[in-house]
Amino acid sequence: MARITVTVRVFGQRGTRRLRLQARARVTDLLRSLGYNPEVVATRRDGKIVAEGERLANGDLVEIIPIVTGG
Amino acid sequence: MLRCSLCGRRAVYDRHYAGVLLCDRCLVKSVERRFRRAIAEHKLIAPSERIAVAVSGGKDSVVCLHMLAEHLRLRNCELAAITIDEGIKGYRDRSLPIAKENAELLGVRHLVVNFEDAFGATLDRMVRLAKRRKTGLNPCTYCGVMRRSLLNQAARELGADKLATAHNLDDEVQAIMLNYVRADLSRLHRLGPIYSPREGFVPRIKPLREIPEKEVALYALLRELRVHLAVCPYAGGIHIEIRDFLNNLEANHPNSKFMILRMFDRLKPQVVRGVPEFEMRRCEVCGEPTSTNVCKSCELLKKLGLEKQRKTLIY
Numbered sequence: 084m085a086r087i088t089v090t091v092r093v094f095g096q097r098g099t100r101r102l103r104l105q106a107r108a109r110v111t112d113l114l115r116s117l118g119y120n121p122e123v124v125a126t127r128r129d130g131k132i133v134a135e136g137e138r139l140a141n142g143d144l145v146e147i148i149p150i151v152t153g154g
Numbered sequence: 155m156l157r158c159s160l161c162g163r164r165a166v167y168d169r170h171y172a173g174v175l176l177c178d179r180c181l182v183k184s185v186e187r188r189f190r191r192a193i194a195e196h197k198l199i200a201p202s203e204r205i206a207v208a209v210s211g212g213k214d215s216v217v218c219l220h221m222l223a224e225h226l227r228l229r230n231c232e233l234a235a236i237t238i239d240e241g242i243k244g245y246r247d248r249s250l251p252i253a254k255e256n257a258e259l260l261g262v263r264h265l266v267v268n269f270e271d272a273f274g275a276t277l278d279r280m281v282r283l284a285k286r287r288k289t290g291l292n293p294c295t296y297c298g299v300m301r302r303s304l305l306n307q308a309a310r311e312l313g314a315d316k317l318a319t320a321h322n323l324d325d326e327v328q329a330i331m332l333n334y335v336r337a338d339l340s341r342l343h344r345l346g347p348i349y350s351p352r353e354g355f356v357p358r359i360k361p362l363r364e365i366p367e368k369e370v371a372l373y374a375l376l377r378e379l380r381v382h383l384a385v386c387p388y389a390g391g392i393h394i395e396i397r398d399f400l401n402n403l404e405a406n407h408p409n410s411k412f413m414i415l416r417m418f419d420r421l422k423p424q425v426v427r428g429v430p431e432f433e434m435r436r437c438e439v440c441g442e443p444t445s446t447n448v449c450k451s452c453e454l455l456k457k458l459g460l461e462k463q464r465k466t467l468i469y
């Protein structure tokens with residue numbers, strides 16, 4: 084099956100990483116593959132907040148923002 | 155592209171527990187509506203009251219500050235923000251300027267009360283002392299007890315009718331579960347949208363109590379509010395385990411958090427009946443209200459070889 088490549092950055096961390104995913108993968112698949120529960124992060128694609136059910140496309144830049152903070 | 159279930163614009167959020175997708179505008183509106191509904195339904199604020207709000211600079215408290223400022227402007231209520239600076243290097247020193255900046259932006263009076271002035275030591279130092287003296291208590295015990303006490307005292311000295319805190323749905327459900335796990339009825343019964351204990355205590359209100367943490371965060375991001383997104387270096391232990399457990403539960407069984415909250419609210423009248431009445435006194439050391447001879451803060455301080463330094467916070 085065809086695959087896509089997306090670039091992932093985590094807010095507050097240095098650098099980016101590239102990730103290969105199934106074609107038509109959703110934001111939630113990406114989060115799960117990196118071990119994030121969607122409850123605890125917000126996600127931006129190309130600078131805009133996206134719903135976790137949104138499908139990703141080849142070349143997308145995804146930013147993961149951990150939102151569970153404080154203490 | 156996923157579309158908003160209400161208006162058809164581009165969706166930014168899957169509200170799984172309600173089975174809807176929301177766009178930026180509908181999410182912001184919904185969060186604000188829940189905030190106003192909590193205030194109206196539980197009569198959290200009466201006209202012309204003076205409200206104090208605890209603001210750390212984190213997303214929850216900044217959102218709470220903005221929504222309160224906008225809400226109260228129309229209701230002839232006075233608002234003041236209080237930041238407790240516990241003295242946590244690399245954490246609170248970064249959030250404090252953000253609290254200040256937001257208060258200034260809104261033209262809200264801002265007051266900073268710090269542990270060092272009040273107790274003669276920062277939390278960082280208390281943690282070192284606790285380790286040396288082998289008290290066996292974790293940083294959050296000192297932090298939680300003393301911050302609560304200072305917040306209450308500062309709000310009272312400001313003449314506030316209510317003290318608002320930014321506890322969201324996740325915070326409240328975590329507290330419910332924690333008190334179950336610890337079988338702590340006396341703390342459990344204080345949870346709720348409003349807690350008005352006795353004289354000497356300013357009633358506490360939680361207008362964000364029915365807003366999930368993720369929605370508070372998205373609200374802050376969508377409105378581009380300046381917030382401090384970081385985790386306290388002392389955070390850990392059972393709190394984190396309960397938080398992770400609840401988030402896994404919610405991901406696999408949407409609406410679980412609300413169900414736990416609703417069940418607690420239904421049980422609460424019975425819970426309250428099970429808590430024995432106690433007499434209110436003044437702490438022999440610092441004069442703050444307490445149910446025992448010496449308040450919890452003074453008790454903790456004594457074991458660290460410290461004592462409350464300032465009896466009055468605001469001059």
Ligand code: SF4
Binds near residue numbers: 293297298386387389
């Ligand atoms: S995690 Fe503990 S020490 Fe840190 S701010 Fe919260 S209560 Fe205080």
Ligand SMILES: [Zn+2]
Binds near residue numbers: 161181
């Ligand atoms: Zn909409």
Ligand SMILES: [Zn+2]
Binds near residue numbers: 437439440441451
């Ligand atoms: Zn005392």
